[in-house]
Amino acid sequence: MPASVITSAVLIVLALVVAVIVATLVAAATAVLARIDGATYPKALVRAAAAFAATMTMTMLIVTTVMHVLT
Structure with missing residues (x-):
């Protein structure tokens, strides 16, 4: 496996x-x-x-957006 695939999986x-x-x-709060x-x-x-789900x-959503922007 290429290093970029492993790095992406880890991230x-x-x-x-x-x-x-x-x-x-x-x-909890x-x-x-x-x-x-x-x-x-x-x-x-x-x-x-409800707070956990939200x-x-x-x-x-934020992580997915950032991952798409960075790749």
Whole structure:
């Protein structure tokens, strides 16, 4: 395999890992803020899940755009 293919694969995996970490932190913060606001645990979990999904979507959109621009 050429080095550029390996480098691209490593960058994709690294971007995915960073996206998951950022989305998890956003979801945790959303859940804590929802609980402080007085939401029940199930409602806080739903808000956290929505924040996780939105963050992953936006992060992957940005990563995909940057990858297309760079290649």
